[in-house]
Amino acid sequence: TRQIIHIRAGFLGGTPVLREAMAEAQPTSDTVEQEATDQEQVVDPWSVSGGADGRIDYNKLLEQFGCSKLTEDLVERVESLTGRPAHPFLKRGIFFAHRDLHEILDCYEKGIPFYLYTGRGPSSEALHLGHLVPFMFTKYLQDAFNVPLVIQLTDDEKSLWRGLDIDEARRLSRENAKDIIACGFDASKTFIFSDFEFVGGAFYRNIIRIQRCVTMNQVRGIFGFTQEDNIGKIAFPAVQAAPSFPDCFPHMFGQRKDVRCLIPCAIDQDPYFRMTRDVAPRIGHQKPALIESKFFPALQGESGKMSASDTNSAIFVNDTPSQIKDKINKYAFSGGGATVEEHRVRGANLAVDVPWKYLNFFLEDDAKLATIGEEYSSGRMLTGEIKKELITVLTDLVSRHQRARAQVTDDVVNAFMAVRPMPCV
Amino acid sequence: MALTKDDIIAKLKDAGISFDIYEHPPVMTVEAQVNALPGNPNTVLKNLFLKDKKHRCYIVTALASTKIDIQVLSARLGVGKSGTRMAPEELVTSVLQVPLGSVTPLAVANPEAANVVLLLDAKILDHEYVSADGGVVYVHPLVNTTSLALTPGALAAAIRALGREPVFVDLEADPKIDQDNPPDLKSLADVTQPPPMALPVAVGAPAPAPAPAAAAPAPSPSPVPKAAQAAPAKEAKKAKAGKGTDPRVTAKAAVTTASLAAVRPRVDELLRAACSALLGGAALEEATSSGRVDAYAMARLRAEMEMQLTSLKNAAYAAGYVAGKGEVVAHAERRYV
Numbered sequence: 001t002r003q004i005i006h007i008r009a010g011f012l013g014g015t016p017v018l019r020e021a022m023a024e025a026q027p028t029s030d031t032v033e034q035e036a037t038d039q040e041q042v043v044d045p046w047s048v049s050g051g052a053d054g055r056i057d058y059n060k061l062l063e064q065f066g067c068s069k070l071t072e073d074l075v076e077r078v079e080s081l082t083g084r085p086a087h088p089f090l091k092r093g094i095f096f097a098h099r100d101l102h103e104i105l106d107c108y109e110k111g112i113p114f115y116l117y118t119g120r121g122p123s124s125e126a127l128h129l130g131h132l133v134p135f136m137f138t139k140y141l142q143d144a145f146n147v148p149l150v151i152q153l154t155d156d157e158k159s160l161w162r163g164l165d166i167d168e169a170r171r172l173s174r175e176n177a178k179d180i181i182a183c184g185f186d187a188s189k190t191f192i193f194s195d196f197e198f199v200g201g202a203f204y205r206n207i208i209r210i211q212r213c214v215t216m217n218q219v220r221g222i223f224g225f226t227q228e229d230n231i232g233k234i235a236f237p238a239v240q241a242a243p244s245f246p247d248c249f250p251h252m253f254g255q256r257k258d259v260r261c262l263i264p265c266a267i268d269q270d271p272y273f274r275m276t277r278d279v280a281p282r283i284g285h286q287k288p289a290l291i292e293s294k295f296f297p298a299l300q301g302e303s304g305k306m307s308a309s310d311t312n313s314a315i316f317v318n319d320t321p322s323q324i325k326d327k328i329n330k331y332a333f334s335g336g337g338a339t340v341e342e343h344r345v346r347g348a349n350l351a352v353d354v355p356w357k358y359l360n361f362f363l364e365d366d367a368k369l370a371t372i373g374e375e376y377s378s379g380r381m382l383t384g385e386i387k388k389e390l391i392t393v394l395t396d397l398v399s400r401h402q403r404a405r406a407q408v409t410d411d412v413v414n415a416f417m418a419v420r421p422m423p424c425v
Numbered sequence: 426m427a428l429t430k431d432d433i434i435a436k437l438k439d440a441g442i443s444f445d446i447y448e449h450p451p452v453m454t455v456e457a458q459v460n461a462l463p464g465n466p467n468t469v470l471k472n473l474f475l476k477d478k479k480h481r482c483y484i485v486t487a488l489a490s491t492k493i494d495i496q497v498l499s500a501r502l503g504v505g506k507s508g509t510r511m512a513p514e515e516l517v518t519s520v521l522q523v524p525l526g527s528v529t530p531l532a533v534a535n536p537e538a539a540n541v542v543l544l545l546d547a548k549i550l551d552h553e554y555v556s557a558d559g560g561v562v563y564v565h566p567l568v569n570t571t572s573l574a575l576t577p578g579a580l581a582a583a584i585r586a587l588g589r590e591p592v593f594v595d596l597e598a599d600p601k602i603d604q605d606n607p608p609d610l611k612s613l614a615d616v617t618q619p620p621p622m623a624l625p626v627a628v629g630a631p632a633p634a635p636a637p638a639a640a641a642p643a644p645s646p647s648p649v650p651k652a653a654q655a656a657p658a659k660e661a662k663k664a665k666a667g668k669g670t671d672p673r674v675t676a677k678a679a680v681t682t683a684s685l686a687a688v689r690p691r692v693d694e695l696l697r698a699a700c701s702a703l704l705g706g707a708a709l710e711e712a713t714s715s716g717r718v719d720a721y722a723m724a725r726l727r728a729e730m731e732m733q734l735t736s737l738k739n740a741a742y743a744a745g746y747v748a749g750k751g752e753v754v755a756h757a758e759r760r761y762v
Contacts, residue, residue, distance in 0.1 A: 409740070
């Protein structure tokens with residue numbers, strides 16, 4: 001089956017989840033989209049859907065994009081270098097692809113510093129668990145490797161694409177920053193910035209250097225821009241490419257250009273960063289490395305569509321325990337049998353079962369997860385029971401996040417966002 | 426790299442040392458070890474891990490009944506009465522490469538411990554204390570879930586097999602030390618160097634990570650703000666200037682702003698203290714392995730602690746940032762002039 005991959009012109013501007021088409025934002029690529037039939041896998045920022053069986057073929061995606069599989073020996077190398085067990089996302093192949101991760105690890109071994117770069121498009125206050133996944137993984141990377149981190153809040157992007165009121169976008173940046181900080185980043189090594197507040201100086205100079213190297217044709221090829229798109233959109237990709245280069249942050253890295261950058265992101269961002277990697281050597285910079293994740297399934301399953309506006313498609317970080325319980329019980333797509341009898345005989349189909357998938361993300365205990373997998377796939381455990389396990393795990397996670405967020409004051413946000421001396425290397 | 430229990434047992438067997446092996450639950454104290462062994466023998470050896478003010482390290486292995494006065498021993502080693510203390514816990518893992526509670530004379534087998542001086546209690550060789558007729562003493566083979574029973578002769582042979590000449594010392598002696606009577610153990614101390622991991626952190630370098638794996642050769646790129654770099658330099662100078670300086674001053678130089686702000690080690694400490702207090706002295710690892718605490722509940726507790734400490738740390742950082750800003754603004758305004 002033919003795959004059509006449209007690249008989102010909003011790196012981190014969306015979520016690494018399967019979402020509804022943003023029809024109003026995309027006048028382009030209509031002809032190309034029409035060619036996509038139900039049989040074909042389509043991965044673009046606005047509608048991600050699987051192939052004939054509704055599921056994404058990640059190996060195909062990998063091949064198509066030309067990135068590398070994150071193999072077990074790489075995971076082991078990470079474990080031995082960091083001296084601690086790898087994060088479940090790594091062990092379980094949720095972060096499954098990479099570019100140049102070997103080089104980053106070589107650098108780490110030799111004492112050549114690297115930093116992490118990730119971000120969010122602050123489009124609404126409602127974050128869901130899928131939004132948290134990359135931040136949870138980035139926190140693990142920061143702790144394990146003890147490295148600095150920059151987090152970009154692309155409020156400018158949201159104003160350009162969604163027509164969001166600029167002051168509202170700035171406000172949302174700060175609100176989202178609180179949820180991000182609640183994930184547990186290290187204030188002394190983490191710089192959170194909003195484009196509207198920070199772009200300028202060394203950062204802007206790098207934006208121009210990047211813009212000089214990319215033609216209209218190229219961005220049209222990658223992002224599908226047309227003559228009708230506003231010039232902000234067309235120029236914007238350089239704003240998201242720039243944080244890959246350390247001299248954008250003189251308060252952290254001075255003038256250094258040898259500090260490497262590792263970007264945790266979702267796989268659909270890969271073509272975007274190909275542009276960045278192409279440009280890098282032409283402007284005397286190192287190529288950023290990538291570590292890429294699969295998509296986070298909607299409650300309704302991988303063939304379902306998740307959106308921030310449909311509250312029943314996801315678990316949100318401000319859901320109450322009873323909302324979590326309800327959503328999982330009512331909406332989480334089950335791979336279990338249609339009846340108890342059928343289930344006892346056939347067992348559950350783990351490949352499509354959403355509670356099982358969610359546990360793979362959030363249940364840290366490997367042994368317990370394996371047991372649940374055996375019991376549920378054999379039919380000994382019922383859907384209600386696996387849902388109960390998931391509800392416990394999610395309730396603890398979400399409640400802890402809420403309590404952490406409640407402790408993030410404006411002063412704390414200001415400190416994370418201050419352009420203060422942060423000797424990082 | 427660090428030897429495992431199986432490595433050391435294999436080494437001793439290859440050298441023809443004969444011993445019995447007893448497996449038991451982890452024991453953190455001599456008392457627990459005695460209770461865990463059949464017959465509750467009184468020849469279980471106690472081990473002290475000491476560090477002197479010149480950062481040299483010592484394992485003192487003795488019968489449980491032998492009274493050891495660290496101050497007397499310290500004077501005999503030539504560093505003065507208060508020149509020696511129990512080594513900080515992180516050196517047990519970083520220098521001896523054994524987990525806490527597993528200090529043993531056999532740790533001299535580990536390459537990192539090459540500079541550690543081993544002092545054995547002369548009473549081990551005294552038939553009044555250890556029977557000549559097959560009497561055995563007990564030591565850990567690098568882990569506290571096993572004890573090896575060896576005759577004193579076998580123990581001495583074992584130490585030789587590990588590349589050391591066993592030194593037996595009368596640990597209870599309290600000889601007079603003055604102009605005419607130099608410290609009798611000084612020569613033992615003077616032949617050795619401080620183990621690298623026991624040295625205080627040099628100014629500007631990151632604090633040594635006491636990771637049990639100790640595999641990464643490169644220094645971790647941890648940010649050590651200039652302020653923290655200045656402080657250890659001052660402390661080190663003070664240490665040099667004073668005579669008979671308190672070892673705690675030089676030990677503090679190893680603490681940096683970055684190491685103080687690390688959340689994970691504090692969570693470990695808190696959990697250890699909580700287990701000890703709430704579960705009647707149980708070790709952290711025991712709490713879940715013995716089933717007394719549900720593994721998920723423990724993991725949730727750990728995550729909770731991490732969250733709270735990180736939150737506290739960020740709030741403190743933010744407050745510091747406000748204070749720093751204020752200082753600059755006040756200075757520009759000449760507010761307090």
